[in-house]
Amino acid sequence: MYNNVNFLSIARRFYSGHVGKTEARKYVLTKHFQGEPKKSDFEIVQEELPELKDGEILTEAEYLSVDPYMRAYMIGYKLPTVMIGGQVAKITASRNDKYPVGGYVAGYFGWRTHTICNPNIPAKGALVPMYLLPDISPYPVSLALGVLGMPGNTAYFGLQEICKPKAGETIAITGAAGAVGSHVGQIGKILGCRVIGFAGSDAKCEYLEKELGFDRAFNYKTVNIQKALREGAPDRIDCYFDNVGGEISSAIMNYMNKNGRVAVCGSVSSYNDSALPKVTIVQPSIVFKELKVEGFLVNRWIDRWNDGINANLAWLREGKLKYEEKVYHGFDNMVEALVGMLRGENLGKAVVKVK
Known part of the structure; x- marks a missing residue:
């Protein structure tokens, strides 16, 4: 028979979506861009993520963003480094009561498939803070990288x-x-x-x-x-x-x-x-x-971030605001998506659906 401590511990691990260690894939920039970004500028690296600690969550990317600033910003980074960028990710395991499994977050995690983070600790170098997505139904969660991001x-x-x-x-x-x-x-x-x-x-x-x-x-x-x-x-x-x-x-x-x-x-x-x-x-x-x-x-307006999101969401629901998305498919096609966006292939926001 389980004692109370062991029972609570097992229940908590089950509730948190604990599935053991996770393999993540990430794009590491190894050469600064010369002209258009190229696949040869990157290396796709696998890493094994550790077990979650108290306060942490594990996320799995569903949509990744490609934006013009990425091309300009990377010259300022010391190489090798994980490629920067925002993503919408699903919480697949959690040891943080405020971030339940199944919820979605928007975070500046870079070009990676899985991420462990502590929402209570601001990420170093993030352009914007990570946040739990509000209910934006009936719109897709990818809009957190566009009109609602x-x-x-x-x-x-x-x-x-x-x-x-x-x-x-x-x-x-x-x-x-x-x-x-x-x-x-x-x-x-x-x-x-x-x-x-x-x-x-x-x-x-x-x-x-x-x-x-x-x-x-x-x-x-x-x-x-x-x-x-x-x-x-x-x-x-x-x-x-x-x-x-x-x-x-x-x-x-x-x-x-x-x-x-x-x-x-x-x-x-x-x-x-x-x-x-x-x-x-x-x-x-x-x-x-x-x-x-x-x-x-x-x-500059981080302290008013939700004001902008709420105003845009209201206009969207009132029919005053429209959007388009150019959706690329597959984590392996991140570079093609970035180059396509820089060439102007997209109408509206360019995003990559990971799977």
């Missing part, structure tokens, strides 16, 4: 806190069909602004106009940018959400109104370039138009 909050806070658009003003967005840009444009319309976007194909531009309600969208690969600006923004630009940098950003900033505001989110147009591009200078426009130009990282 870091890209959604990047759009929500970046536009409203830096650009501070007013109803009736005109907003221009580059990378407008991506996860962040498509979201920014929709918030702009919710706030009563005129919105124009630049994307990389006619199909994407048609989607922005017909599905998301952009006032105009232009294929930057085929149009004359100055002519497109005059056509799409006859009253010039008040707010510019910059996702790509490069010459198009110089053209837009030179076309802005006095006291315009620029939120600089990224510069994806040059991430794969081996040499920095030469573009028209923007300082005269900044000075004479008295523009406010501010770069930002979304973790």
